[in-house]
Amino acid sequence: MDDFLGIAELSTKTLEDLLDTAQALSEILSRPIKKVPTLRGRAIANAFFEPSTRTRNAFELAAKYLSADVVNFSSTGSSLEKGESVWDTVKTLEALGVDAVVVRHREAGVPQLMAERLAIPVINAGDGEHEHPTQALLDLLTVRQRFGRLQGLRVAIVGDVLHSRVARSDLYGFLALGARVTLVGPPGLVSEEWREWGAEVTWDLAQGIRGAHVVQVLRIQRERQAQGLLPSWQEYRERWGITREHLGWADPNVLVLHPGPQNRGVEIDSEVLEGAQSAVLDQVRNGVAVRMAVLYRLLGGAAE
Amino acid sequence: MAEGVVLMDREAIRRALVRIAHEIVERHRGTDRLVLVGIHRRGVPLARRIAANLEAIEGAAPPVGTLDIGLYRDDVGHRPFPALAATRLPLPIEGQTVILVDDVLFTGRTVRAALDAVTDWGRPAAIQLAVLVDRGHRELPIRADYVGKNVPTARREEVRVELEETDGQEQVILVKPSRDKGQERRGGE
Numbered sequence: 001m002d003d004f005l006g007i008a009e010l011s012t013k014t015l016e017d018l019l020d021t022a023q024a025l026s027e028i029l030s031r032p033i034k035k036v037p038t039l040r041g042r043a044i045a046n047a048f049f050e051p052s053t054r055t056r057n058a059f060e061l062a063a064k065y066l067s068a069d070v071v072n073f074s075s076t077g078s079s080l081e082k083g084e085s086v087w088d089t090v091k092t093l094e095a096l097g098v099d100a101v102v103v104r105h106r107e108a109g110v111p112q113l114m115a116e117r118l119a120i121p122v123i124n125a126g127d128g129e130h131e132h133p134t135q136a137l138l139d140l141l142t143v144r145q146r147f148g149r150l151q152g153l154r155v156a157i158v159g160d161v162l163h164s165r166v167a168r169s170d171l172y173g174f175l176a177l178g179a180r181v182t183l184v185g186p187p188g189l190v191s192e193e194w195r196e197w198g199a200e201v202t203w204d205l206a207q208g209i210r211g212a213h214v215v216q217v218l219r220i221q222r223e224r225q226a227q228g229l230l231p232s233w234q235e236y237r238e239r240w241g242i243t244r245e246h247l248g249w250a251d252p253n254v255l256v257l258h259p260g261p262q263n264r265g266v267e268i269d270s271e272v273l274e275g276a277q278s279a280v281l282d283q284v285r286n287g288v289a290v291r292m293a294v295l296y297r298l299l300g301g302a303a304e
Numbered sequence: 305m306a307e308g309v310v311l312m313d314r315e316a317i318r319r320a321l322v323r324i325a326h327e328i329v330e331r332h333r334g335t336d337r338l339v340l341v342g343i344h345r346r347g348v349p350l351a352r353r354i355a356a357n358l359e360a361i362e363g364a365a366p367p368v369g370t371l372d373i374g375l376y377r378d379d380v381g382h383r384p385f386p387a388l389a390a391t392r393l394p395l396p397i398e399g400q401t402v403i404l405v406d407d408v409l410f411t412g413r414t415v416r417a418a419l420d421a422v423t424d425w426g427r428p429a430a431i432q433l434a435v436l437v438d439r440g441h442r443e444l445p446i447r448a449d450y451v452g453k454n455v456p457t458a459r460r461e462e463v464r465v466e467l468e469e470t471d472g473q474e475q476v477i478l479v480k481p482s483r484d485k486g487q488e489r490r491g492g493e
Binding site for chain 2: 017020021023024025027028031032033035036037038039066296297299300301
């Protein structure tokens with residue numbers, strides 16, 4: 001593995017190795033001194049061309065817990081405002097001597113293009129509507145910790161599946177590790193094409209989450225309403241919102257995930273988010289562990 | 305499957321671990337404020353067995369932890385990364401005497417990494433080292449406090465420890481250097 005660009009291109013073995021490594025590394029988060037010397041002397045650039053708080057923070061902490069140095073770079077407050085192109089910026093970062101670049105960009109495929117041009121490892125932290133692979137890793141790890149397995153679990157991914165890079169990465173990951181995935185959302189926001197990947201597709205929430213062990217709730221992006229793709233928030237909540245009543249259709253031990261930040265009272269109710277079935281805080285914590293695993297995997301070994 | 309000279313059989317391993325337990329009790333006048341930490345992978349079952357022996361002798365077993373030194377290697381980035389196993393130390397280790405347990409003491413680099421790892425968790429009263437086999441060829445100023453068997457070896461020879469828990473059989477063998485490069489390497493540092 002020279003770069004980390006998407007879940008779709010990973011073998012099942014690599015995916016499982018990454019989860020095992022993340023599980024082993026998560027121990028560091030509960031230490032009195034949260035630092036190991038593994039990546040001492042390495043520098044990592046966080047290049048975020050799109051706003052992000054938690055993903056960027058998680059990458060930064062992951063790098064620092066492994067003793068790497070981190071330079072943060074975002075599209076505001078940098079040369080980008082002066083018209084410097086993405087390529088110039090990345091080339092500059094490479095010339096500065098960083099050992100890996102973490103990239104988020106609003107356009108799909110930018111990390112892939114960077115990886116083709118750069119000799120150092122490129123890590124995709126979310127590209128357009130393509131993939132958000134570290135989010136999928138943390139979701140898989142959270143579910144595996146709770147159930148001890150992924151094989152045979154029923155997973156429902158609910159919301160604006162069409163525009164969601166999280167949904168895409170999750171879909172590939174859960175299917176690769178043997179879970180059954182149902183995609184649920186309003187007409188126009190879930191595509192029948194996903195059946196070809198082995199997912200079930202439905203517009204009906206009751207049908208979609210019946211017996212589900214895991215419900216991944218996608219964030220509703222407010223601008224979609226302006227585009228006429230969504231009904232009113234009230235109607236959305238009534239038909240696809242994860243309320244306590246709706247969750248009654250799922251398995252009694254259902255685990256609720258949300259990649260955050262949440263629109264409370266729209267796609268998920270506060271009551272559910274803060275309830276016993278919610279795993280959102282585990283997700284945040286695991287977000288650091290999986291990013292440590294990716295950095296360790298890319299920078300901790302020599303070429304095989 | 306493995307060919308070579310048998311250095312220790314099941315009974316010899318058992319006796320060595322009983323003797324090490326007796327030496328620990330003698331040195332510490334009991335098992336109070338003692339923590340055993342097995343270095344992954346074969347140090348872990350060895351630490352558990354020594355703890356069981358201590359319980360048989362003293363009526364109380366010290367806590368046993370496990371340690372993976374992968375994050376503390378001095379050759380990070382120089383060879384394919386190894387898989388990481390769980391590190392679980394009985395906390396707090398402040399004021400405790402930590403006895404590191406490993407199967408083979410060779411260059412001393414694993415122990416050096418283990419010392420760094422343990423001190424990242426706190427400041428023990430002392431750290432000691434117990435090994436089943438000391439085969440020499442140190443590259444660092446490190447020695448063992450408790451040794452099951454000292455074995456003079458040539459550098460290119462391999463000392464292979466096989467334990468019931470990890471390998472399904474119980475023996476220590478000395479394997480001569482082979483021309484067959486495809487042979488699996490293990491049991492050293």
